[in-house]
Amino acid sequence: MNNPIKEKLKERKIRRLLRRHFDPSDEFLRSSRSDFLDAVQKEFEVARVPIHHHVIRWRYALMAVLIATMSTAGVMTYADVANVPPTHPLYQFKRVSEQIRLDFSTPQKQVQLHQDFAARRVQEIQELRQASESMETIQGLTDDFQHEAERTIDQAQKLNFQKSKRKIICQTILNSVDHAIKADKLVKIQVRCQSLGQ
Amino acid sequence: MSSKDFNNLAKRLKTGDAKAAGTIFDNFAPQLHRFFMARTSQRETAQDLTQEVFLKLVRNIKQFDPEAGDFTPWFWRVAHNTLIDHFRQKKPQQYLTDMEREGENIPDAMDSTAVRAELREVLEIVKMFSEEEQEIFEMYFLTDMAYAEIAKVTGKSESNLRVIIHRIRQKIIKRHE
Numbered sequence A: 001m002n003n004p005i006k007e008k009l010k011e012r013k014i015r016r017l018l019r020r021h022f023d024p025s026d027e028f029l030r031s032s033r034s035d036f037l038d039a040v041q042k043e044f045e046v047a048r049v050p051i052h053h054h055v056i057r058w059r060y061a062l063m064a065v066l067i068a069t070m071s072t073a074g075v076m077t078y079a080d081v082a083n084v085p086p087t088h089p090l091y092q093f094k095r096v097s098e099q100i101r102l103d104f105s106t107p108q109k110q111v112q113l114h115q116d117f118a119a120r121r122v123q124e125i126q127e128l129r130q131a132s133e134s135m136e137t138i139q140g141l142t143d144d145f146q147h148e149a150e151r152t153i154d155q156a157q158k159l160n161f162q163k164s165k166r167k168i169i170c171q172t173i174l175n176s177v178d179h180a181i182k183a184d185k186l187v188k189i190q191v192r193c194q195s196l197g198q
Numbered sequence B: 001m002s003s004k005d006f007n008n009l010a011k012r013l014k015t016g017d018a019k020a021a022g023t024i025f026d027n028f029a030p031q032l033h034r035f036f037m038a039r040t041s042q043r044e045t046a047q048d049l050t051q052e053v054f055l056k057l058v059r060n061i062k063q064f065d066p067e068a069g070d071f072t073p074w075f076w077r078v079a080h081n082t083l084i085d086h087f088r089q090k091k092p093q094q095y096l097t098d099m100e101r102e103g104e105n106i107p108d109a110m111d112s113t114a115v116r117a118e119l120r121e122v123l124e125i126v127k128m129f130s131e132e133e134q135e136i137f138e139m140y141f142l143t144d145m146a147y148a149e150i151a152k153v154t155g156k157s158e159s160n161l162r163v164i165i166h167r168i169r170q171k172i173i174k175r176h177e
Helices: A004-022 A026-081 A091-103 A107-130 A135-158 A163-176 A183-196 B003-014 B018-040 B043-063 B071-089 B099-105 B113-127 B131-142 B147-154 B158-176
Strands: none
Touching (some): A004 B018, A026 A091, A107 A163, A135 A163, A135 A183, B003 B071, B113 B158
16 A cells, blocks of 8 residues: 555554553543542641631631721711711711811812811800810811811812802801901901802 | 653652552553463463552662663563563463463453464464563564563663564564464
């Protein structure tokens, strides 16, 4: 036989015949594969133990962080919604929540929020006065009120609010103020309002 | 799959990667079984030796160094040594003689007298080969090894191996016509 194609075909036929005859049964392959994989697992089990513990340790750490984050978020939301007074233990959580709300708001929404927070500060100063709290605490809140009021006016100016709207904003802030706020602070706010065109 | 793929699988097996172990088994187990069947003529022995090679693979994989050579020839050297150990411990080598036993794995549709006769004829021809030719015949006809890999296992040059395989092919085909 000198025909290479015929030779190749013959070789293929013989190869197929031999392979079919010598091939392992499916059952043997299945059980043998399972034994082999068990042996691999057993052989490398010792090396895997530290990794396993490592993963579990990180998993617990991650869970602890998640629980702490969720708890803090819950406390902050409660303190903000309940509008707790400055004497309440959760008051600082309320202030942090206010800051987060500001950070995640649009510029237009920030005007309204600064205005609301300025009103909150006035309300808190009144509550502290009634409770005869120290002047130092009241002074701190007065500064915070001034800051919120100025930010409201600045933001309204920055966003080019209509004159009528700016007037309403200024009037609302000034109306919320009573004798609790020192005269010098009021004058500063009034000056700012005048610069807006009131 | 290329030599590089098998080297990567072996590297993963060294770290205990079960998926890599499964792929290596699926690729080599049928070839290995055919190789041992041809050599031992006994299905049970071929199965035992196949399993033994894979257990040796688990124990010795840490010794495999990809820098020193490819995985496939390394694996076949393990198989070859396992076979030599078997014959040293058990009995003199028998080659493809126990034909009645071997018939048990052929599907009914294939188990015709003509097929069995044809198979017996081929095996009788192979029986007359030299030891070296028989080994090369098994690797070439019964496994999926490339010339380069067979050359590495047998320690022959690739060109020499091609000449031997051509001679084997001619002997089988001419006598089987």
